[in-house]
Amino acid sequence: MKISKDEIEKIAHLARLYIDDSQKETLSGQLSHILDYIDTLQSVDVQGVTPASGAAFMNNVFREDKAVPSPGPEVTLANAPERDNDFYTVPRVVK
Amino acid sequence: MELHKLTISQAEKLLSEKKISSTELTRAFLDRIDLYDEKIGAFITVAPDLALEQAKAADQAIASGNQKTFTGIPLALKDLLCTKGVKTTCASKILENFVPQYNATVVEKLNNQGAVLMGKTNLDEFAMGSSTENSSVKITRNPWDTDHVPGGSSGGSAAAMAAQFCAGALGTDTGGSIRQPASHCGVVGLKPTYGRVSRFGLVSYASSLDQIGPITRDVTDTAMMMNLICGHDPKDSTSAPKEVPDFTQGLASFEKNGLQGMTAGVPKEFSSLDGVDPEVTAMFDRAKEVLQDLGVEIKEISLPHTDYVVAAYYIIAPCEASSNLARFDGVRYGFRDKGPDDLIEMYKKTKSQGFGPEVQRRIIIGTYALSAGYYDAYYGRASQVRALIMDDFSKAFDACDIILSPVAPTPAFNIGENTEDPLTMYLSDIFTLSANMAGVPGISVPAGISSKGLPMGIQMMARHFDELSLIRAGFGFEQSLGLDAALPELF
Numbered sequence: 001m002k003i004s005k006d007e008i009e010k011i012a013h014l015a016r017l018y019i020d021d022s023q024k025e026t027l028s029g030q031l032s033h034i035l036d037y038i039d040t041l042q043s044v045d046v047q048g049v050t051p052a053s054g055a056a057f058m059n060n061v062f063r064e065d066k067a068v069p070s071p072g073p074e075v076t077l078a079n080a081p082e083r084d085n086d087f088y089t090v091p092r093v094v095k
Numbered sequence: 096m097e098l099h100k101l102t103i104s105q106a107e108k109l110l111s112e113k114k115i116s117s118t119e120l121t122r123a124f125l126d127r128i129d130l131y132d133e134k135i136g137a138f139i140t141v142a143p144d145l146a147l148e149q150a151k152a153a154d155q156a157i158a159s160g161n162q163k164t165f166t167g168i169p170l171a172l173k174d175l176l177c178t179k180g181v182k183t184t185c186a187s188k189i190l191e192n193f194v195p196q197y198n199a200t201v202v203e204k205l206n207n208q209g210a211v212l213m214g215k216t217n218l219d220e221f222a223m224g225s226s227t228e229n230s231s232v233k234i235t236r237n238p239w240d241t242d243h244v245p246g247g248s249s250g251g252s253a254a255a256m257a258a259q260f261c262a263g264a265l266g267t268d269t270g271g272s273i274r275q276p277a278s279h280c281g282v283v284g285l286k287p288t289y290g291r292v293s294r295f296g297l298v299s300y301a302s303s304l305d306q307i308g309p310i311t312r313d314v315t316d317t318a319m320m321m322n323l324i325c326g327h328d329p330k331d332s333t334s335a336p337k338e339v340p341d342f343t344q345g346l347a348s349f350e351k352n353g354l355q356g357m358t359a360g361v362p363k364e365f366s367s368l369d370g371v372d373p374e375v376t377a378m379f380d381r382a383k384e385v386l387q388d389l390g391v392e393i394k395e396i397s398l399p400h401t402d403y404v405v406a407a408y409y410i411i412a413p414c415e416a417s418s419n420l421a422r423f424d425g426v427r428y429g430f431r432d433k434g435p436d437d438l439i440e441m442y443k444k445t446k447s448q449g450f451g452p453e454v455q456r457r458i459i460i461g462t463y464a465l466s467a468g469y470y471d472a473y474y475g476r477a478s479q480v481r482a483l484i485m486d487d488f489s490k491a492f493d494a495c496d497i498i499l500s501p502v503a504p505t506p507a508f509n510i511g512e513n514t515e516d517p518l519t520m521y522l523s524d525i526f527t528l529s530a531n532m533a534g535v536p537g538i539s540v541p542a543g544i545s546s547k548g549l550p551m552g553i554q555m556m557a558r559h560f561d562e563l564s565l566i567r568a569g570f571g572f573e574q575s576l577g578l579d580a581a582l583p584e585l586f
Binding site: 019051080091 | 193194196197288303304329332335336402405406409410421426427428431433435436437438439441444447450455456458462463466472473475476477478479480481482483485516517518521532533534535559
């Protein structure tokens with residue numbers, strides 16, 4: 001399954017990644033190769049099979065609706081790349 | 096006495112008899128790391144001050160009669176586990192200076208017993224890889240032959256064990272990342288049943304596949320570490336509310352009854368796989384004989400969807416990873432490219448510089464497979480195949496107690512040998528992936544050394560929550576083979 005450079009562009013945008021032109025070429029080749037292999041899944045008979053989301057056997061794991069102390073801003077913002085008191089600062093969102 | 100040669104069980108005994116102190120034991124390991132880790136590269140962060148502080152506290156606890164099993168025992172942790180106050184990088188540039196503000200649950204458990212943290216070990220970035228070559232920090236070399244990889248993604252932990260840099264280690268396993276490096280480094284590695292060990296504080300790669308597990312010198316130590324790390328955790332909603340047995344009962348069970356009454360299944364699909372090294376096949380044949388001599392009945396079984404395991408995994412894991420790694424956007428922690436004045440631009444520049452090529456590749460695969468129009472064909476279908484794989488195991492375990500296979504198709508390959516084609520690397524995971532897909536536990540036990548001097552392990556898988564059978568059979572096998580004495584000479 002050939003993945004075009006345009007499709008790489010679109011997917012990269014969805015994934016919030018920046019792929020430059022030289023990388024697009026290599027990535028397109030590698031992904032096409034991998035997806036060709038993945039296409040073997042198309043030959044499995046999955047008629048009526050419920051998808052398995054994982055190997056955990058529980059459903060609806062609940063806890064008591066009890067508030068516990070939260071760590072507080074100093075702990076929470078300890079690794080903040082840029083901050084302004086108790087706020088993370090980011091580039092302008094609304095233009 | 097060469098203290099660095101002590102296993103966990105041996106060290107615990109000597110500590111309790113006051114024949115050694117945790118401080119001298121910790122120093123012995125630290126000295127050895129100083130001498131040899133520059134060449135091996137097992138550690139990203141060594142924490143000598145913290146370790147000696149903890150060793151001192153442990154010695155005090157032991158002196159006042161408060162020794163627990165792991166008090167004073169030096170351990171190394173894969174750098175994917177959050178350790179409060181100790182840098183946790185996931186071998187990625189995007190977390191190069193990240194210091195967690197809390198401990199993972201398993202780390203809390205270690206701390207509660209007064210264990211000693213030697214440091215954080217190297218891995219493939221965000222656990223994505225099978226050779227530790229995808230680390231952004233350094234490569235790790237196999238102590239048995241430093242031109243070869245230690246395996247991955249828990250290559251640092253496995254190498255640290257083989258090089259005797261610590262008494263025990265923790266790794267993580269999403270597609271084989273404990274079992275394969277354990278096999279390549281001649282040590283024991285166990286992936287517990289999904290849900291046995293809390294994932295709270297483990298940086299997620301693929302949430303439905305990840306598990307934390309022990310990498311140790313022998314099966315006795317594995318049982319001890321399992322007693323320490325397993326258990327339900329309310330902070331991890333995928334952790335199983337199941338009773339944890341005393342895993343050392345598995346050892347006792349072998350000593351009392353041998354392996355009489357145990358049936359082992361060998362999947363017929365595994366015998367027809369391409370690319371399996373004849374020495375691995377020979378090792379596997381010998382291993383089956385050893386087990387038969389111990390009273391195990393060996394029979395042929397079928398895992399009909401074996402041909403589809405790699406394909407299904409390499410859709411499901413990247414899909415889950417693309418979601419899990421979205422959080423690394425430079426906003427709240429980690430590296431941020433501060434140049435852009437547009438948010439989306441900032442995200443893109445941050446991630447593209449922060450993530451290595453394999454991580455970006457898997458994020459792209461995952462994003463593609465989950466995108467509108469492709470979800471059903473890829474992720475949906477792979478999840479259905481996953482259900483079929485789980486069913487295969489269910490049926491197989493009607494006919495046997497444990498399932499046997501090699502761990503890897505070849506002994507450890509050369510550094511740089513498989514980095515050209517990602518798919519070649521993916522295909523080498525064929526024996527280990529299904530345990531994660533089905534959620535069953537699996538153990539890798541040393542089973543032989545190749546003609547080039549590289550270790551090969553045998554894998555045993557068991558029913559969900561039946562790690563006891565793995566410990567019993569693994570221990571019996573190990574005792575019979577007598578390989579537990581084998582350690583590489585370092586330079």
